[in-house]
Amino acid sequence: MSDTSAVMEAAREDRVGSDALLEVRNLRIEFPTRNGTLVAVDDVSFDIKPGEVLGVVGESGAGKSLTGSAIIGLLEPPGRIADGQVLFQGKRIDNLPYEKLRRLRGAEIGMVFQDPLTSLNPLYRVGEQLIETIRTHTDMSERAARKRAIELLAEVGIPSPERRVDQYPHQFSGGMRQRVVIALALCVNPKLVIADEPTTALDVSIQAQIISLLKRLCRDHGAAVMLVTHDMGVIAETADRVAVMYAGRIAEIGPVQEVIKRPSHPYTVGLMGSIPLVGQDREELMQIEGSMPRLNKIPRGCAFNPRCPQAFDRCRQDRPSLMPAGKTLASCWLIEEEGGA
Numbered sequence: 001m002s003d004t005s006a007v008m009e010a011a012r013e014d015r016v017g018s019d020a021l022l023e024v025r026n027l028r029i030e031f032p033t034r035n036g037t038l039v040a041v042d043d044v045s046f047d048i049k050p051g052e053v054l055g056v057v058g059e060s061g062a063g064k065s066l067t068g069s070a071i072i073g074l075l076e077p078p079g080r081i082a083d084g085q086v087l088f089q090g091k092r093i094d095n096l097p098y099e100k101l102r103r104l105r106g107a108e109i110g111m112v113f114q115d116p117l118t119s120l121n122p123l124y125r126v127g128e129q130l131i132e133t134i135r136t137h138t139d140m141s142e143r144a145a146r147k148r149a150i151e152l153l154a155e156v157g158i159p160s161p162e163r164r165v166d167q168y169p170h171q172f173s174g175g176m177r178q179r180v181v182i183a184l185a186l187c188v189n190p191k192l193v194i195a196d197e198p199t200t201a202l203d204v205s206i207q208a209q210i211i212s213l214l215k216r217l218c219r220d221h222g223a224a225v226m227l228v229t230h231d232m233g234v235i236a237e238t239a240d241r242v243a244v245m246y247a248g249r250i251a252e253i254g255p256v257q258e259v260i261k262r263p264s265h266p267y268t269v270g271l272m273g274s275i276p277l278v279g280q281d282r283e284e285l286m287q288i289e290g291s292m293p294r295l296n297k298i299p300r301g302c303a304f305n306p307r308c309p310q311a312f313d314r315c316r317q318d319r320p321s322l323m324p325a326g327k328t329l330a331s332c333w334l335i336e337e338e339g340g341a
Contacts, residue, residue: 020047020087021224022071022192027084029066029075029248031295038295040066040079042248045322050191053215053225055239055256057232057271061292062245064228068194070094071226072109073101088192107137110185110223112214114197116177119184120169126153126180127165130187137188152183156213175206182214189221196228211238232271236260244268247293247303254328264325265332266308302333310334 029041041063048054056064069075071086073094086094093104105111113119121129130149134140140148146165153161156179169177178198185193195214199207215238218225227238235242235256242260243253244267252265263269273286290307293299301318305311314333322329323336 019049021050021052021089022048022226023085023087023090024067024071025085025087027067027070027086028082029063029070029079030082031079033078035296039082039298040248040295041070043321044084044245044248044250046243046250046253048192048224048226050224051219051222052241053218053227053239055235055242056226056228056245057230057235057242058245058251059230059292061247061295063248064230064245065196067245068196068226068228072105072111072194073098074111103137106133107188108191110190110193112178112181112185112193112195112198114200116174116181117169119181120177122169125166125168126172130165130180130184133184134187148187149183152187153180155217156180156183157209158183175202175210178202178206178210179213182210182217186217186221186223190223192224192226193218194226194228197230198227199229199231199234207234214238232260244271247298248295249303249331250322250329251304251332252325252328252330253322254326258327262326262328264328264330264335265304266310266334267304268330302331312337 024047025045027041027044028039031038031040044063044067046054056067058064066075066079070081075081081094085092088104088108093101096104120126127146127149130152131142131145134145134148135142150161150165153165158164158176158179169180172180198214199210202210211234214225227235229235239256241254242256244251244259244265246267252259252263252268259268260272263272267288270286270288288307293303299306301314301316302308302311302320305315308315320331320333322331325335
């Protein structure tokens, strides 16, 4: 067992009722190229409990969406899982045959994509797509599935669902299409929903509505959620725990309020300092100098060290694993230097 695995296992044991719905263990995702193999996700481990919302946050290129795609077997070739395991309800799923994984995706794991048109076929009516999904994973009749489709459209806030069920995706606004996609994801009551940037393409006012809707529906349906986003405001309002990713690894993970109020990793500190907060009078927000490294130029040691104002020699030589930092886990040598939190 690697150092990261040992720490994550200890953290799981420390949590009350630690039976996880989803377990990701030492996940490594590679992209073979003519110039060598690029490592996009490296030794990522976390779990999600039933009914829990885990936020996954970080800059573009951190590996958030790739992790979600790998969990449900939707990595685009030549991307591949090179190491690690994904377990759902205690059973490994990353090595399942395609057909078994496809059925699991529809019945047990729902997916909400950033662009709703990724999930909706423009040539078919919304109701037809809902009915097909429902009937694929249940023994409902056509009539019962149509009734269920109308109920779902009403549940996600689509007005006049009896009429809209027979309309095409292009007849819906962006926010309404995203509501339809949420209905698709929840139509057979999955145990886990992976939401990949579900509000990025929407207006701010619509974003709040969609996040509130997703949170309420998942609570009502008893579903756990992996919420992938770059918006810490969304995480603060929605998540129970948060995993902060940087350059394909987890920089910090823990209860959302602990990570927000008492961040341990310098990258997390920078993210929190860059968020404007109501009631705080600050002349300027914190800035993180530089940008996320390219996959073929990830620096030695801690990947964040070129951007970290607190980096010292060990940060440039050795890569840290996750280690206890108060109520969170963080991959930073400063924790050892300071004797933990």
